[in-house]
Each structure stands twice: as structure tokens, then as C-alpha cells.
Amino acid sequence: MKEELKRLREYLMTGVSYMIPIVVIGGVLIAFSIMLSGVKAGQGAVVDNDFLKKLMQIGSDAFSLMVPVLAGFIAYGIADRPGIAPGLVAGVLANDVKAGFLGGIIGGLLAGYIARWIKSWKIPKSLRPIMPIFIIPLLTSITVGLLMLYVLGGPISALMTSMTGGLKSMSSGSAVLLALIMGAMIAFDMGGPVNKVAFMFGSAMIQENIFTVMGPVAVAICVPPLAMGIASLVAPKKYSKTEQEAGKGAIAMGLIGITEGAIPFAAGDPLRVIPSIMVGSSIGAAIAALLKVGDHAPHGGPIVLPVVDNPLGFIVSVLVGIAITVLMVNLLKKPVSATEEVEEDSEGM
Template identity: 40%
Template sequence: MAKFSMNKKEKSMGTEVKTAIMTGVSYMLPLIIAGAVIMGIARIGASFYGIDNIWDGSHAEAANAVVRLFHAFDGFGGLALSLMLPVVAGYIAFSIADKPGIAPGMVAGLLAKEMGTGFLGALAAGFIAGYIVKLLVTKVKLPKSVASAGPIFIIPVGGTLLACLVMMYIIGDPLAAMNRGLENWLLGMSDGNKIVLAAVVGGMVGFDLGGPINKAAVTTAMAMLASGIYDPNTAAQVAIIIPPIGIGVATLIWKQRFPHSLQDAGKASTLMGLIGVSEGAIPFALANPKIIVVNVIGSAVGSALAVGLGAVNRAPISGFYGWLAVENWLVYVLAIAVGSGIIAVGSLLVFKGEELPKKQEEAKPKFKITRAQ
């Protein structure tokens, strides 16, 4: 009989988890930077033509060739960002289980994206796929005649299938139920104190940066626009951009406080914040989850300040190109600045100049076939 074995130095669970997350982040960063810059070119360029929704499909048929080109650019950037969650999940699984973990991790990460579970779901997908593949590699025993099929057939097929089943039937349903519950809760708060509601919406949006909690707040806020209720939308649109701008500004002012690998991500984060994409702050949340607390505080304060001082955003637009259309736009911009400043200063409590753990060859599992005696 032949079985798969892993030749790997033992590490503590905490070290393995941290190394896996950092590996996923390092492979994800080029996608974020590429997507952010390309989308920034498109949206800033379109703003000179008075267009604040260049992503809308109608611009693909615009009479102006430059507008059509900017629309295409925005699509290219969005395509790069759409790979973010599958890639981070795939390379988390890779860190845990080497090359056999990539396919199951990426497919499970793509499923997490399709289910709307955000980067928390992608993290779960990567770890689930990685440890499932690791278990298969160490436990599956095959006859010598078919042992060579393990790495190219049994592991990728079995690992992908099992990881997706866990994501769909164990992880996905609870997150979906939580999402519905949060939406109902926010709807129930709409008749209460508008400042408290704004702070709650802002904190939720800043928590998981495009994940289910963020989506519940943004979706509910946008739904209320149809009823002429604008405060939740104002809070949400402010909070969307505060974390990426705040963290990005911090990397520019206190560059030495951040790991070298995240300094370029800070530039992309600032740009993504200005064009209304909160995912620019995700690498920092993955690198050190403590920043999530700072994000929530900064987003909540900025949102409450905007609503409390009378700013009103009647459109689901968070990027800078829509700021001048906001009622009391000076207050709106001030609220963004205050919230971003809180996050920029608060990040100094989280990032203290420590380098991220480097990927080392011995940290990667090596696979070989051993013969049972």
C-alpha cells in the first residue's frame, strides 16, 4: 500500500494561522493594487466628463469613445478585484497544504464570493480547504498501482468537493441568516435616534469591509432611499470610504510603522477610498485584525458626525466625485476627515513597525509517497 505523507517542521497553530494569512495577503496585494489604480484612472477620468457612475452598463454604448474606454477600464479594474477573495483563499490553503491546496482553496474562495460572505468567508474557505487537503494527504492510503493518481486526481477533486460542501451547507447558511437578521434589525431602528442609527450603520460598514455585515447595512440603507429616508445612506456612504482613506493616509505619514509589504498597499488603499471602494483596507485587517476595532470606531464616529450635523447624501455614491452633490457637503467632507483621522492615529496602536513573517521554504508542506513496510 502507498500513502501520502507530509514532510514538514511542526509549528504552533498560531504561527501556522498567521503565516497562512500573510501568504494569502502577499499574493492578493498585486490584484488590489492593479484593480485600484485602473478603477481610479477610469473614475477620475470620467469625472472630468461629469460622469459619476462610469461603471453603469449604459456607458458601454456612449457616443464619446473616451467615455467608452473609461467604462472598459473600470471593468478591467473590477475584474482584478473580483479575483481578490479566491486568490487569498487559494494561497491560505497553499500555505497549509502546498500546491494541492490551491485549487480547492480558490474554488471555495470563489464560492464564498458568490455567497456574499466577504473576506471573512474567504478566510474560512482557505483554512477549510487547506486543512481538508492536509487531512487527505496524511490519511488517505492507496494501492501502489494507483498511488500516482492521488496528487493529480483524488486530492484536488476530493479537497475541492469537500471544501465547497462545508462552505455551502455549514458556513454559508449561518452567514446568510445573520445577514437577514441584521437587515431586519436596522429597519426596526429607522424610527429611532438618527445619530445612534448612523453610528450603528457606520460601525457595521467599517467592520468587515464588503462582507455580510457591511452588505446588510449598505443594502438596507439603499433600500430606505426609495422611502425618502436618507440618513442611513448618508452614514453608509461616509463609512465605506473612511477605513481605506484613514489607513492609507497613515501609511503615508508614518510609513515606518507599517511592514514593507503593506506600504504600497497603503497607496492603493487611499485611492480606493477616494473612489468609494472599502476593500482597500482588507490587507491591513488580515495582517492585524486589531485594526478592525479602530475601523469600527472611526467609521461610527464619522457617520454619526455627518448625520448629526445635517449632511444628506441622496444617492448611493461614496466616491469623491459625488461629494459636491451632497447637501451640506462641507460637513460631509469634515466627517470623512475626522473618521479617517481617528483610524490613521488609531493604527499607530496596532502597527508598530513589525515586519510580517516571511514565507520560508520549511514552512511549506512537501508531499511524497512512502511505501508501507
Template identity: 40%
Template sequence: MKIGALLSKDSIRLNGKASGKKAVIDAMVLLMEKGNHLRDARRYKEAVFDREAQGSTGIGDGVAIPHAKTDAVKSPGLAAMTLPEGAEFESLDGQPAHLIFMIAAPDGGDNIHLEVLSRLSMLLMDDGFRQRLMAADSPERFLEIIDRAETEKFGPDGEGADKTEAREAFRILAVTACPTGIAHTYMAQEALERQAERMGYPVKVETNGSGGVKNRLTPGEIEAAECIIIAADKNVEMARFDGKRVIQARVADGIHKPEELIRQAVSGQAPVYHYHGSDGAGEAGEGLSRGLYKHLMNGVSHMLPFVIGGGILIALAFLLDDYQLDPANFGMNTPAAAFFKTVGGQAFGFMLPVLSGFIAMSIADRPGLAVGFVGGAVANAGYTFGNIMNYGETAPVSSGFLGALLAGFLAGYIVRFLQKIFNRLPESLEGMKPMLIYPVAGIGIMGFVMVLINPFVGAVNIGMNSVLASMGGTSKIVLGAVLGGMMSIDMGGPFNKAAYVFGTAALANEGFDIMAAVMAGGMVPPIAVALCATFFKNRFSAKERQSAYVNYIMGLSFISEGAIPYAAADPLRVIPSCIAGSAIAGALSMAFDCGLRAPHGGIFVIPTVSHPLQYLAAIAVGSVIGGVLMGLLKKPVNKN
């Protein structure tokens, strides 16, 4: 089967227009319907958006490949659209998408269509091929370009030649895999093979796609190889690599950073991998700490929209209210304030269940979601056996953020445990697992465990809040300096996220001063870079200066990542300067007793800050100190 067998003229639209990702997907689903590939267009579209929620299929270089594998598809198919003006697709490189291919794959059945789809993914790595498709003036010409490129690469029969079978030993081995195993898996394979060929290194790439493992690495090849590159966003079989040098990376790195991965592989500096009894790429394959961090960040990333949306609405409620009417009911005295406070409170109330639910989902996939949600809700409500058995006469003990965090990990591993126990059920009962066994058993066990441990975790939570509340003077200033400095250590990385999560968690317990220090620290790095480029022009190239000025806006909007390119280019001078400036901003915010009820927004939520003028002064002083230090530490650039 060739690509043309899956792509018909009716499913091709040239010179289309779309305003964003949703509009693009809506248009592509209609094209897929025209090709008569769908059994239920609505459910197929939902499956496509579910896949997008795992990570954008905008792979960069102007290409997006939205796809889904579901029983809503009655026959495998492709749809294609060109967008000369481009459309925002949340692509990995941040650029608009101009060439869209949508993939529809049915559940089960013959997987031969996946091989065809993998060929298309490989062809799209060629710049010339993409340009010819964009220039096509008719669907017939579009199909002709694909057919010619497929014939040149894979032969007239479409079988192609195995580029690796003639070799007896490979210096580098690789494994590629993405969550759905349809497009990114094979694009990473193609990128690694092409780059290795350019650099003169023999390589073999195993793909873990929806059709199973292809081009499997043999024990002899693994034994002889210098290094194995794992470019995967899902679990792969890792035990076979015990004792070998292994590089762990995302599948996107395999597509966009093949040269970097290959150079690291041949350098002899890659870490030696040791198998510890789990094949999970998320834990054993990447190291326990990185696996746990990935699970945590999955929960945090899904939690933040609720925290930010709800928190800013609550902050608006206080801004619009009149304290004099009823100080005890501040935030609910006027109709507008009551509306924003109520809606924001509802959104904010989802924070802990969402956090634990998506941590559990990261560990155990969808079966863990409901169990994690319930665990987070029970932790937030503070149910204990005393509270339940005494019909509410005993006060609940909320374990708060710590309890929800713990509930998320417990829920994920409870479901993983249940999956192993019920793994040997007959296939006829397979459908009962996600719909009956996992939710009933998982939620029951989760509820029992959380009700049991809530008093203990709640006591720790209350103790921490009491310590924070009792801080004063020097202690608070030191805390502000530490949190502000952490926001600049890696600007969006683990330290930054840890400080930010601490700040948002403090909001739930009215730790408004902590959130203020965190945001002040996060606003400093981009502003410091912009100030340095403005007043120390000879420290930057002309191109760097042009980009640096945008950091004024990014810093004022509390987008720390704007400083990352400059930190990456000169880390030994830029990062310490930013840390110093952020630490001073955080310390001054605490010293001025500033408080922030909104977890984001930068300068746009300044009206909601207590002591706003002092807060702006703290940010300004920190930014100036950071910018001046950067200017003194950086060396003038060579104009040549």
C-alpha cells in the first residue's frame, strides 16, 4: 500500500486559511469526512484534541501532523491542507504551521497503514519535498509530488531497502517512540539516520510505533554498540541496556537535535545505565528523580490554569469591593465583587484535585485520573475516620497541598499495582478493567489511605503554615531572597517551578506575601537583560540587542523565560547577575510587606498588590542591580 491509497483528492485543500489550532483541526476533520474514513466525526475530533493535550503535534519547520487512533475511524486515511499565511499551532519551534497532514487510524485490525504513515513522516523531513507540496497548484499535482518522492525513496513497489541489514556492527543504536507511535516516532528515526549518515557513523534505529516494534535491536548489536540513544516519550524496554552508555531524550530532541545527540553518543561521556527492575522510561530509564519530576510537572502544568484563572478573578473581586461596607465580608460586598469571588473560588477549588489527578495520570495513564482526583479532593476536604464516624462532630484536618501531592503519587502507583494484579484476566473481561475494576478498587483504596493519613499529613501542613505565619523581620526577608533567587536559577526549570509552586500553594493559606516575592523574583531576569542591552550596548551583538528589548514586555508580564537565550549563551555571567537581582527584589518585597492575591499577571495585576508603589520599587531595584552586574561581568563583543 502506498501513501496515495490513503490520501484522495477530496481530502486535500490547497491555499486554506485558519485562525488557530482549533480552526485547523475542525477544517481537517471535515476533509477527513469527505474522504469517507470516519464512522463518528465528533468522537474522532475529540480523540485528536486528546492527543494534542499530551503534547502539540506541531513538529516545527511549518509542519503539523494531528492524528488519532480510535474506533471512531472506519478506515485508515489521510487529509492534507496547505496554509500559505500559516496558523498558530503551538509548534515545538514556536513558528506557525503551513503544511498540515491529518492521520486517522482505526483501533485494532491490520497495521500496514502505519508503515505508510511512517513513510510520509520520513518524507516530511526533506525541505525540498515540503516546498514542492506548498507550491502545488492542484490536488492532482500534490498527489503526484508525494508519489514521485515515495518512489525515489522506497522504490516502485514501495518496499524500500533496509539500510541497516548489510552491516554487522553499529557504533550507535537508537530507539524512538511517541505516545501514539504514528508520526513523531518515524520522524525521529529519519532525522537520526540522516544525521548519522552525514557524520559518517553507522547507526540502527528501532521504532516503537502503534504497529509494534520495528527494526528491533539484537543482543549482539547492543553488546557491540558504543552508546544507545533513547528518544522516547513513552515507556520502552530498558532491561536489555543494562551496563551500556545510554542517552535519555524526548522524541522531539530526536527530530530537532539529532546532531547534538549523536555527538554526545560518540564522545564517550554518556552515563552508564543500570536497570533497577522497571522498564518505565519515565523512572528507571530516565532516573528516579527525573521520572518523579515529570509526573509532578504533569500535575502542575494542568493545575496552573485553574490557579491563575481563579486567583486573578479573586484578586479582581478584592479590587472591585468596598472594604468599608463590611470588613468581615470583604470580597463579597458588591455584586461585581461577589460574582468574581464566587467564580474564582470555584476555579481555585479545583487546584488540588487537578494536581493529584494529573500526577496519577502521568504514572498510570487514564485509569489513574479518577483515582487521583478523588485522592486530591479527600486531602483538600480533610476527611478523617474521626470526622466520618462522628457524623462531622470532629473537625476535618485538611492536608492541603502536601496531601494532594502525596495523593497523586499514591493514586498512580495504586492503579499500577492493580494493573499488575488483574493483568491475567481473560481477554473477554478486558473492557471491565478501565470502566469498573480500576475506578472502583482504586477509588476505594485511595479513599481509605487518604482518610487514614490525613490527620498526620494535615498536622505537618498546619505546622508549616504556622511557621510561615510566625515568620517576621529577618526571617521573612531571607525567605523572600531565597524564593526570588530560585526564580532565576533556571528560569522555567525545576528550581523556578519549585519556587512558583510553593508560592501558589501559599495562596491557598493566604500567604500573599510569599506569592508577591515569587512574582517579583520572576519578573527581574528579562528586565535585567533588557536594561543591560540598553545601557551596555557593546556587551551584545546588534541582533541580540534587538531581541533583548522585547524582554521589557516579557519581564513586566512575568515571563521569566525571555532571559533564557541570554543565560544559555553566557551562563557564568548572566545567571549569577539575575539571581542577585531576583533575590534582592524578593527580599525587598518581603521587607515592604507586599502581598499579592493573584498567582500571575505581572504589572497588569499591580492594582491588586498591597503596597503597590513599594512593590514596583522592589522590582525596579532588583532589575537595575541585575542589569548593572550583568554589564560589569559581561565582556564587550568582538564587532568582527
């Protein structure tokens, strides 16, 4: 069992190592564009300059590759080259069904294991040359694609609808409880469907001139990337060299309110990272609710401070959320082994 879990982590880290440059390119360019443009009350991040728009487009297009690359190279780690193409297909479909990076992980694992299984088939010698370039990718892509569309897509859509209804029914109750739940939702899949439900609900409340719902959401948005970036600086021995580099980009993304900056850490170690960022984000959001922090822009992170009610309360909430996440995740994580570092170095050569 331990050996299987170790191999699973290796597959995830293979996907993460290839995904991180995509996250950095996309996140930093988007962050740079927003930082120079700023945010406006009621509108969020508005990029008007033509050059910054082009940078924003490059960053957004790069970001759209994040989940396919993650899924593709998870599958590659499992099945070698025949797994790459079906893994990429699974990642694109995860984007299409709005399944986020968690959907990408599921798709990548499915593609990898199915491709590896097909590789084990006993076939005539005459067909062997076309197995890795035709038969394995085609059969795997069809199988994984149908699973992603029919099995994953429907439940996610139904889940989003039910979660939105649940948040609406809670909006007239305890503000702190609502903030706790929304904070956890924001951190759970970092830009995925659960995150989007909470974000869109907070944004909708701005249209109703209720700003104290988006305030806690804006706090929760930036806690995961800022906390994971700081955690990798505070305890570098618990993070690979690739993750340490990703941590610097995560801090930059967190300042601009891009939760996806924490995805490389969550994808590589979901069982420790996701609970930690959920706890930190939910507590940070709850403190923001207690302090009546309001946000007039559908965006998050310190960049929204000019349009925030009670900016000091916002800063305190973010700092508490970061501190809790850093403490929790670094207590849970174990030091990176020398073997993992050697494998990572060999991949980069």
C-alpha cells in the first residue's frame, strides 16, 4: 500500500513539474496586467491599455493549458509516451466540463492507467509498431473522454446548482457561518467549480449593494497562494526545488488575487495542502465577516484594498488566514527525500 501511494505521488509530481512553468507564465502575466491597470468598484479588474490587454491574453491562454498539461504528464508518468495525448485530451475535457484541476487529476490518472492497461494487451507483431502512436492513444482518448463527459460532467453541473441554492438560502442567516463555508469553497479547488460558485455568489451580492459577502471572499481568494508561497520559504526542506520556485510566483499571484497560484502545491500533495488552505481561508473569511469587511469589486487579494471597507480588517483577516495555513501545512508535510530531489533534477536536465 505504501509503495502504491509513493508511486501515486510520483505520478502527481510528474504532472506538477511540467505544469509549474505554465502556471508561472499565465499567473505572472495576468497579475502584471491587473497590477498596472488596477481594479474598479463594481467592475473588478479592468484592463484598458492595448499592450496590457495583449499580455493579459497571453497569460490567459497560457493558463488555459494548465489543466491539460497537468493531466497529460500525470498520464505520461503512469504509461510513458502513449499516455500523453489521451491525458491532454482528458485535461481539455476537464476544462470543458468546468471540473478544474481536480478533474484534471482524475482525467490524467484515468488516461494513464487505461493506456498502461492497453499496452499490456497481447497483440500480433504486425500491429505493435502502431500501438503507441495510434491504437493506445485513440482507444484511451475515447474511453476517458466518454467517462469525463458522461460521468463527471453531469454531477458537477448538478453540484454547482445545489451549492448556489444552498448559499442563497444561508445568506439571510449567520454572516460568519456563511463566510466560513464560502472561504472553504474558495480554497477547495482554487478556481474550479466549487470556487466559482462562491465567487459568483459574492459578485452577485455586489449588484445588490451588499459588499460584506464579497469582502470575506476576497480574503479567502488570496490566502492559499500567499500562504503556500510563504510556507515554502519558511520550511524549504519540506518542498522540492520546483515547488520553492513556484512559491515565489504564488506570492505574486496571491497579491493580485489569483488563487490558482496554490494549485502546484495542492496537485502534488492534495491530502495535506487542500485541508490546510481550506482551514486558513475559511477562518480568514470568518474574521473578515466579524470585522464587517466589504469589497466593492468582484475580485480579491490586496490589490482590491482601495475599494475595500475596513482595509485594516481585511489585512488582519488575510494575515491570520496565512498564519494558520502555514502552521498547519508545515506541521502536516514531511521533508522532501533526497531521492525525490535527484529525480526532479534528472527531469530538468
